[in-house]
Amino acid sequence: MKGRHGRFRFHGLVVAAAPCIGAMLAAAVLLCSTVTPAMTAPAAQVPDPHAVQPERPTLATHAHTVAPGWVELEAGIERDRLSDGGRIESAVTTAKIGLTTHTQLGLTANALRELARDSRTSGVGDLGLALKWRLLDHGPLIGDFALLPGLKLPTGSRSRGTGTGTTDASLVLISSHAFGPLSLDVNVGGTVRSGDGAAAPKRAVLWTAALGLPLAGTLGWAAELYGLPGTAGPSGAAPLLAALLGPTWTPRPWLELDAGAIVPVSGPQPHALYAGLVWNTRKFWH
DSSP states (O other): OOSSSGGGGGGGOOBOOHHHHHHHHHHHHHHHTTOOGGGSOOGGGOOOTTSOOOOOSSSOOOSOOOOTTEEEEEEEEEEEEOTTSOEEEEEEEEEEEEEETTEEEEEEEEEEEEOOTTOOOEEEOOEEEEEEEEEEEEETTTEEEEEEEEEEEOOSOTTTTSOOSOOEEEEEEEEEEEETTEEEEEEEEEEEEOSOSSSSOSEEEEEEEEEEEEEETTEEEEEEEEEEOOOOSTTOOOOEEEEEEEEEEEEETTEEEEEEEEEEEESSOOEEEEEEEEEEEEEOOO
């Protein structure tokens, strides 16, 4: 959930410049070319299709996908405290639709509101579409590996501060590992945008690493460290490094709740609080 304020703005910063993407894709193709059918997951390890596959609250996503025909909803709210004392509230909802055993379509809508008496920064934000494609299960070193190309459409208002007025193309490379009960997801990606760079940088890069671990029973913990190198142009920003941490609760296999905080380590990341849920609704088709 990112727009021009706080963490909201960084969902758009998910794809590298063309040379970076080319290098990463070349590495991915080389790794995938060494895979044999024996490296795929056995049928006995296929998870319950009605169990949630949470991609929030972290920026990082995992390489796994919703089962074919199933629809999973993610929704969350966030309040950012800006360095000048201002407050921004944002909300994001994503529908994840399982297409095949290894592909998933995601549709994301968001909105934001600035908590100031005379503010005009409020309204519906830009619409995002993303297709997750898992290319590899249990590969050497890289683990479960997926690509996440995305497209952001300029449905928000640039004048009201709820959108950038640009069309963004993005690509994220995803590597997921399980070490017993501990999960590790590493993402590297970036964004290229239309426009002259006045509203948002024409190119941006993101890296992130997220951990998930059980605490007791249905309680778990999410922790993440992410960074954005500095960007150039009229709307360029200094590099930042930030951490996210907070508990998760799964009262039912098909429902997970989360809450927590985001704290800056360095750079222009606001302090933030968040809360949300993931709900695997049901199977809609066979």
